[in-house]
Amino acid sequence: MLERDLLELVEKIQxxxxxxxxxxxxxxxxxxxxxxxxxxxxxxxxxxxxxxVFGLKESANFEVVGVxxxxxxxxxMTEQCKQMSPIVRPVFTFCKSDDKIIMAxxxxxxxxxxxxxxxxxxxxxxxxxxxxxxxxxxxxEYEVYSYDAFRNKYQDDIRLTEKVPFSMxxxxxxDAYVIGLKxxxxxxxxxxxxxxxxxxxxxxxxxxxxxxxxxxxxxxQGYFPQFCITAVVVPGYEIGEVGNMGERFIDNKRIDGTIxxxxxxxxxxxxxxxxxxxxxxxxxGQRQDKAEYPMEAVREIILNxxxxxxxxxxxxxxxxxxxxxKNRLEVKSPGGLYGRFRIDQIGKAQPDxxxxxxxxxxxxxxxxxxxxxxxxxxxxSMKQFGLKEPVFDDVRNYFFVTxxxxxxxxxxxxxxxxxxxxxxxxxxxxxxxxxxxxxTNYHAMQKYIxxxxxxxxxxxxxxxxxxxxNQKFVSE
Numbered sequence: 001m002l003e004r005d006l007l008e009l010v011e012k013i014q015x016x017x018x019x020x021x022x023x024x025x026x027x028x029x030x031x032x033x034x035x036x037x038x039x040x041x042x043x044x045x046x047x048x049x050x051x052x053v054f055g056l057k058e059s060a061n062f063e064v065v066g067v068x069x070x071x072x073x074x075x076x077m078t079e080q081c082k083q084m085s086p087i088v089r090p091v092f093t094f095c096k097s098d099d100k101i102i103m104a105x106x107x108x109x110x111x112x113x114x115x116x117x118x119x120x121x122x123x124x125x126x127x128x129x130x131x132x133x134x135x136x137x138x139x140x141e142y143e144v145y146s147y148d149a150f151r152n153k154y155q156d157d158i159r160l161t162e163k164v165p166f167s168m169x170x171x172x173x174x175d176a177y178v179i180g181l182k183x184x185x186x187x188x189x190x191x192x193x194x195x196x197x198x199x200x201x202x203x204x205x206x207x208x209x210x211x212x213x214x215x216x217x218x219x220x221q222g223y224f225p226q227f228c229i230t231a232v233v234v235p236g237y238e239i240g241e242v243g244n245m246g247e248r249f250i251d252n253k254r255i256d257g258t259i260x261x262x263x264x265x266x267x268x269x270x271x272x273x274x275x276x277x278x279x280x281x282x283x284x285g286q287r288q289d290k291a292e293y294p295m296e297a298v299r300e301i302i303l304n305x306x307x308x309x310x311x312x313x314x315x316x317x318x319x320x321x322x323x324x325x326k327n328r329l330e331v332k333s334p335g336g337l338y339g340r341f342r343i344d345q346i347g348k349a350q351p352d353x354x355x356x357x358x359x360x361x362x363x364x365x366x367x368x369x370x371x372x373x374x375x376x377x378x379x380x381s382m383k384q385f386g387l388k389e390p391v392f393d394d395v396r397n398y399f400f401v402t403x404x405x406x407x408x409x410x411x412x413x414x415x416x417x418x419x420x421x422x423x424x425x426x427x428x429x430x431x432x433x434x435x436x437x438x439x440t441n442y443h444a445m446q447k448y449i450x451x452x453x454x455x456x457x458x459x460x461x462x463x464x465x466x467x468x469x470n471q472k473f474v475s476e
């Protein structure tokens with residue numbers, strides 16, 4: 001970072017009157033903050049790292065107060081970074097503003113194979129942090145496990161399910177699977193069925209694996225009740241809104257069975273509950289039904305959730321969720337993106353596969369291509385329907401896919417214009433996030449509220465305390 005970059009960063013913080021997911025402000029006017037390990041850990045663990053800015057006073061509208069001693073601050077900051085595991089190597093930048101010195105410490109992201117970065121004095125489980133919005137939060141045991149799982153290549157889809165007897169696997173389904181395999185793979189023709197089960201991951205040491213259970217068990221949810229799908233149709237735009245008769249859900253169903261069975265039943269549930277338009281071809285006079293969402297995209301989203309969800313013991317109590325709102329379809333899958341893969345790479349790069357055995361089984365049963373064409377298919381289908389781009393989001397232990405039924409020409413500027421009108425009456429962060437259909441208040445602040453404040457179209461109702469829990473926003 002150059003000096004001018006740091007000055008521009010300070011100006012940005014003062015203009016927006018807030019910290020950011022990758023920027024943390026510390027005063028350091030009278031000494032070095034004693035406990036920085038939570039932020040150092042969080043920045044090291046997040047995509048792109050982050051920046052600590054010293055010499056601004058948050059409680060005084062981020063006024064420049066300067067640091068007490070640049071050399072000593074740098075030294076003590078470095079000492080704290082050495083107490084992390086692995087050791088963090090910050091990059092320092094200094095600049096002057098109003099004859100006062102400001103210091104920035106850039107914290108680089110560490111490689112995923114070294115994550116999580118944690119404070120050695122608290123240990124791996126309690127000393128690992130993650131950035132949530134503009135705050136640092138302790139990682140859950142599952143978040144720590146997810147890094148270990150990738151680094152050590154744990155395969156939860158072939159963990160043994162010793163409580164499931166082999167007799168509970170459906171013989172007809174297994175026979176059909178083996179016949180299909182032998183038709184496709186000549187080398188398996190001379191191998192007996194029991195050996196094929198071992199080779200393909202259906203069993204391990206003659207005990208059914210999780211993949212074998214979820215693909216062929218007569219009733220998998222008898223052993224794993226929450227490895228299912230919960231599907232609901234909401235009468236409004238958010239959970240909690242009720243219909244004209246006070247109903248919370250228009251339809252509500254728990255979908256269970258094997259993975260192939262859940263896939264087909266979930267697709268039927270969505271089709272039954274979305275709007276279907278009847279279109280008459282002017283030239284042929286033939287009738288054609290057009291669904292509210294492209295069913296090809298819907299199937300791919302549900303398929304991806306079933307194949308790529310986390311099947312570890314940490315998520316045994318969490319089902320996949322399908323939520324149908326008036327303006328959107330959401331599919332929420334336990335387990336965020338796996339390994340090195342990032343949101344901006346979706347549909348462009350080949351990801352690591354969390355459950356390779358399940359994925360191959362689904363391919364062998366001709367239920368998926370397993371060629372990483374799902375995301376391009378979803379995007380293409382939405383475009384053909386004239387609908388907005390699908391939204392993919394990795395939100396702390398969950399992967400979300402959202403399809404909107406709004407046409408592609410509904411722009412962000414239109415949404416912002418509607419928001420200004422919505423805020424003729426003072427609104428808080430939660431009300432605005434719900435109005436925009438966003439999952440977090442933080443995204444509402446960063447993408448909509450703060451830019452409109454900067455343009456003078458919205459203002460704080462409590463300008464002296466931008467972060468007040470009672471803060472609302474009103475149109476000028």
